[in-house]
Every structure is written in C-alpha cells, then in structure tokens.
C-alpha cells in the first residue's frame with residue numbers, strides 16, 4: 468500500500484505523510500485504526516525508522532493521528548470538515564489595502580460588548596487571569612506607590628525584561644539578554660517599531676495569505692505595499708513561492724508568524740523554519756516575526772522563534788501579553804539583537820515608554836510562577852473550545868465547508884461554499900447579535916470573500932453554541948439559493 472520515491476525532491480518524511488493522508492482520505496485508514504508500527508512502515512516504505520517517526524510525530528502535531536502510550540499511533544476521529552487548502556499558487560503583486568471601511572465596521576463589532584464575540588481573537592478571556600492580576604497589582608501599588616505612577620525607562624522595566632528573558636530560557640532553552648528586549652504598547656506597537664526599524668515608505672513587505680489584518684493596516688498606514696505569499700494551513704509560508712517572490716519583487720522585509728499565525732493557526736515545522744531563515748540570509752531580507760501566540764500551543768510546548776535558530780538573518784521577534792494575560796494592559800515586546808538601539812530610538816519618538824504599573828504587575832505575575840500556571844490551565848480550555856467549535860461546524864454547516872486545524876491559539880478559519888458572501892453574512896450576524904470576522908479583511912485585495920474567522924477564545928456557553936448554529940443555518944440557506 469505504501470512506497471516512497473527517492474528520486475523525488477520532497478523530503479522522505481513528507482512523502483510518508485502524503486501516503487498516509489491519502490490512505491486516510493480514501494478511507495483505507497479509518498478513525499481508530501492503528502498505523503503500521505515504525506519498523507513495519509520503515510520496511511514497507513523503504514525508509515529509515517527515524518524518517519517514519521518524524522512523519523508520525525508531524526501527523527500527530529497536525530492532529531490527524533494520536534499516539535497511545537505503549538501501543539502506537541492511531542488515526543484520530545475528526546469531528547470536522549475537510550481541511551482548508553491554500554488558495555494561491557501564483558506569485559501575487561504588491562498592492563495597497565482595499566478594505567479599510569470594512570475593517571472599521573469589524574472593529575465596531577468587536578468593541579460592542581452586547582454581541583456574542585466570535586469576531587475577536589482574545590484567547591486570554593477563555594480563562595481570565597483577572598483575580599491573580601488584580602491581587603498582584605494592589606500589592607505592587609502598596610509597595611511602589613509613587614514609583615508606579617512615574618515613567619518607565621524607554622526599553623522598559625528591567626524586572627519585566629529579565630522575566631521575559633528567563634521565560635525564553637525556561638521554555639525553549641534560548642539565552643536572550645534583557646537589554647535585547649524593548650517593552651512596547653502591546654504587540655501592535657512591537658510590530659510598528661520592528662517594521663519602521665527595517666523599512667520605510669514605498670517599500671514592499673511580504674505577508675502570509677491570509678494574514679492578520681492589523682499587519683495589513685500597519686503596512687498601509689506607513690505607505691508601504693504588501694505582497695501576499697501563499698501559506699499552507701499545515702506548513703505555513705510556502706518557501707518555494709517566497710523564493711519566487713524575492714526573485715520578482717524588491718521585498719524589504721517579511722512579516723510572518725512562524726508559530727500559530729492568525730487566522731490559520733499554523734505553526735511552521737522546524738525544516739520550513741530553517742528553509743525560511745536560509746532564504747532571508749540569501750536575499751538579505753529582514754523578518755518581523757509575529758510570535759504573539761507563541762505560548763498558546765495546545766500541546767504545551769513552545770516552538771523556537773526563527774530568530775534563535777543561529778543564522779545571520781536579520782530578525783526582530785514580537786511578543787505580547789494580550790493573548791495570554793491582559794489585552795487591556797497594552798504590554799508587548801520586541802526582541803532583537805541587531806536593531807535594539809534603533810528600536811529604542813523609535814520607541815522614545817513614538818510613545819516614550821509603556822505603562823509602569825502594568826509592567827511591574829506582569830513582572831511579579833511571571834516571577835511568582837503564576838504566569839506559567841495560568842498558561843498550563845489556559846491552553847487545555849482553548850483546545851476543548853476548538854474541538855467543540857469544529858464539532859458544531861461539522862454538524863451545522865454545509866458539508867463543502869472547509870476549516871483550518873488549529874494546533875493552538877484561539878481562532879478557526881473557515882472556507883464557505885462559493886455562493887456565500889462573508890461581508891453580507893457579517894452584516895446579518897451583527898443584526899442577530901453576533902460578531903464574526905469576514906475573510907475579506909485578511910488580505911490586502913479583499914479576496915477571501917467566502918471565508919470567515921471565528922474565535923473560540925472566550926468562555927464557552929450556550930450563547931456561543933446557539934450563535935454557531937445560527938451561522939451554520941445562514942450559510943446553508945445562502946449556499947442553496
């Protein structure tokens with residue numbers, strides 16, 4: 468049943484993955500079936516045992532199979548529709564943003580507390596850390612009363628920078644100097660500082676497609692142009708297409724999420740991350756690495772940001788506490804070895820420094836171990852919510868609907884039948900008390916017209932379930948007229 472082609476340039480483990488998924492798609496391997504043992508598969512496919520292991524681990528990461536201790540790997544029960552496919556195969560042109568007014572309407576929906584919040588990607592709300600943070604903030608105010616009302620230094624509170632550096636060491640074994648970190652007003656300012664440190668007006672910036680609309684607004688408001696690069700829901704940016712884009716356009720920088728991108732929820736496997744870094748070096752293009760979801764992988768692991776892979780590529784990594792602890796604190800950071808002086812200069816020029824009280828509170832939240840405990844209890848809630856959402860979509864949406872398979876974070880990306888216009892669905896959903904994010908806003912040319920993003924990052928309740936059922940009913944109705 469299985470054989471790989473050693474002359475083919477595709478990695479052998481990827482060929483093993485393809486062979487297995489083909490067998491799953493055609494029904495030869497069904498949910499609950501055990502995959503051949505590593506040894507057996509290695510003999511049948513004519514590849515080494517480590518290659519088979521790599522393929523099985525990757526299939527587990529994609530949630531197509533699960534490993535059972537002392538027993539082997541089994542095909543998972545998929546309570547969901549087919550996986551969404553990349554929409555692009557050709558290199559696109561750099562373009563300005565076309566959907567500003569829709570973005571504004573989406574933000575109005577997001578900010579309306581009376582709506583069921585399926586439009587806002589706010590994972591920290593799924594299990595708020597509010598009580599602990601309030602307690603710590605009171606303590607900080609009592610102890611550092613006057614100081615906490617003053618300015619923080621430009622790079623930010625040393626205690627917080629030290630904790631962030633320690634977090635990298637503790638979770639991925641990477642040594643970052645606190646002086647290579649600049650605290651910012653959320654992840655959005657981190658992206659702004661990083662982008663302005665490496666590019667200026669008129670430059671071309673490569674982005675994933677689909678991508679986070681906040682990046683598109685930023686690129687547009689700085690007078691830059693975005694060029695989209697095909698992004699695969701399982702492997703992230705397609706590096707062969709990226710190379711063609713570099714050959715064709717004078718790309719100054721890339722803005723990519725290597726871990727849990729928004730909206731696809733994709734995490735680049737290590738080989739692709741390394742290929743990406745190799746291309747950045749070869750073409751001398753800078754990378755602004757959006758890592759704001761980095762701590763929210765469902766399996767509790769943290770991927771190593773591309774910046775720390777030991778290459779000479781120019782990379783600035785952006786993080787934030789908005790997705791893990793408190794979006795209202797507006798605290799994020801940039802890590803950069805090469806550009807810290809430039810980032811500090813820009814920080815001073817744009818916003819002087821970030822709120823000290825919030826920084827002191829977060830520093831203590833991390834130092835006490837509360838942050839790590841909070842992450843440990845937040846990610847299983849997000850995983851459960853994602854499974855519930857996938858199951859409801861499978862039950863209530865038309866069977867042609869395709870979805871992403873998030874391996875972390877808080878959003879699900881859906882491709883609806885072609886006839887369904889997500890902007891009209893958005894308007895009707897707002898009328899019915901539900902916010903969603905229509906696909907249009909995730910591309911500068913507003914091309915994802917029959918796509919939408921739903922968030923599972925809020926406490927799950929009956930209203931959430933009713934809202935998903937209502938959306939499914941609307942999509943079925945529109946698809947059949």
Ligand SMILES: Cc1ncc(COP(=O)(O)O)c(C=O)c1O
Pocket residue numbers: 588652653654655656679681724728729757759787788789790794798799
């Ligand atoms: C991918 C991505 N990057 C950056 C941000 C901005 O983060 P912050 O809210 O910390 O400014 C967001 C917020 O939604 C996001 O989804």
